[in-house]
Amino acid sequence: xWQALRNEYHPLGFELVTVGxxxxxxxxxxxxxxxxxPQHPALIDQHHLLAELxxxxxIPQSVWIDEQGxxxxxxxxxxxxxxxxxxxxxxxxxxxxxRFMEIMGEAxxxxxxxxxxxxxxxxxxxxxxASRFALAPAAVIERSRPRNESIARGHAHFELATExxxxxxxxxxxxxxxxxxxxxxxxxxxxxQAWSLEPGMAGPLARFWQGPDPxxxxxxxxxxxxxxxxxxxxxxxxxxxxxx
Amino acid sequence: xxxxxxEIDRSTFEAGTGWKLKPEGACKGSVCIPLxxxxxxxxxxxxxxxxxxxxxVEEPAHGLWALGPESIGGRxxxxxxxxxxxxxxxxxxxxxxxxxxGQKVLLYAWAPY
Numbered sequence: 001x002w003q004a005l006r007n008e009y010h011p012l013g014f015e016l017v018t019v020g021x022x023x024x025x026x027x028x029x030x031x032x033x034x035x036x037x038p039q040h041p042a043l044i045d046q047h048h049l050l051a052e053l054x055x056x057x058x059i060p061q062s063v064w065i066d067e068q069g070x071x072x073x074x075x076x077x078x079x080x081x082x083x084x085x086x087x088x089x090x091x092x093x094x095x096x097x098x099r100f101m102e103i104m105g106e107a108x109x110x111x112x113x114x115x116x117x118x119x120x121x122x123x124x125x126x127x128x129x130a131s132r133f134a135l136a137p138a139a140v141i142e143r144s145r146p147r148n149e150s151i152a153r154g155h156a157h158f159e160l161a162t163e164x165x166x167x168x169x170x171x172x173x174x175x176x177x178x179x180x181x182x183x184x185x186x187x188x189x190x191x192x193q194a195w196s197l198e199p200g201m202a203g204p205l206a207r208f209w210q211g212p213d214p215x216x217x218x219x220x221x222x223x224x225x226x227x228x229x230x231x232x233x234x235x236x237x238x239x240x241x242x243x244x
Numbered sequence: 245x246x247x248x249x250x251e252i253d254r255s256t257f258e259a260g261t262g263w264k265l266k267p268e269g270a271c272k273g274s275v276c277i278p279l280x281x282x283x284x285x286x287x288x289x290x291x292x293x294x295x296x297x298x299x300x301v302e303e304p305a306h307g308l309w310a311l312g313p314e315s316i317g318g319r320x321x322x323x324x325x326x327x328x329x330x331x332x333x334x335x336x337x338x339x340x341x342x343x344x345x346g347q348k349v350l351l352y353a354w355a356p357y
Binding site for chain 2: 147208
């Protein structure tokens with residue numbers, strides 16, 4: 001759906017750049033990118049450079065950049081373009097583990113502001129600087145995520161963790177992921193990335209398991225997991241609301 | 245940025261951190277942090293990180309360091325000028341964000357998990 005939107009806006013001087021944040025690099029993202037056959041740049045971000053540079057804390061999030069290279073909207077939730085409801089990928093008679101049913105139940109409670117976000121995007125594409133959704137530099141900085149010394153240190157731990165993962169030292173990577181989680185508690189991406197590198201369950205949904213093995217819960221190396229954390233914070237707080 | 249040594253070239257530091265080293269100090273957009281002594285062709289990461297308030301985290305068993313971002317402004321963005329990063333595509337070809345100057349860009353972060 002993003003591809004169709006990009007093709008519609010492209011003649012108006014607009015480009016979409018997708019960036020896959022994954023410590024597994026190109027191999028982690030390949031199947032999704034090849035299936036999408038994008039005509040726009042589709043990049044791989046093994047160390048989550050975008051988190052460090054722009055304050056990305058969850059996915060999907062977007063940053064809007066104008067023709068002069070100025071950010072006009074900092075990182076915010078970027079819902080898929082609104083469209084007809086998609087057919088459920090999972091048939092009711094499919095025997096899914098209980099955990100996935102619960103994950104999908106919580107995910108369905110996450111508010112979706114696609115209409116407001118995409119009305120704003122269309123307005124910016126058509127009107128540029130004159131759009132009320134294009135923010136002035138001071139507002140862009142002010143609206144970007146808070147960052148203090150301890151959050152900055154958490155980013156360094158996270159980058160080190162992804163590099164250690166790349167080098168095959170999962171135990172050392174886990175230590176630094178844990179430290180990143182402690183120092184940057186509001187980053188869902190930092191947690192989801194680390195959880196996705198644990199064994200989970202076999203099959204194509206393995207990386208979405210995001211929690212302990214029910215047969216061996218004691219081996220789970222993290223304090224939280226997707227289901228526990230979203231229930232703790234409430235699915236209504238999973239994304240920041242869209243602020244015009 | 246990931247480091248295997250703490251003495252690096254100016255260009256490596258600049259590409260890795262997004263901070264340009266000028267006679268007046270380290271600069272990003274219109275923001276400059278004074279450095280003493282004024283930066284030369286080689287950068288002593290420990291010293292520059294201390295003066296700029298950049299965190300340096302070490303993993304001694306691998307001889308690795310990670311140099312983290314600044315936090316001087318209290319926000320993820322120090323300036324509204326988009327940093328000119330370079331990332332690879334699926335085939336490893338580098339792509340420069342600045343190559344899209346003149347177009348509106350929607351930078352979209354996603355993940356396969």
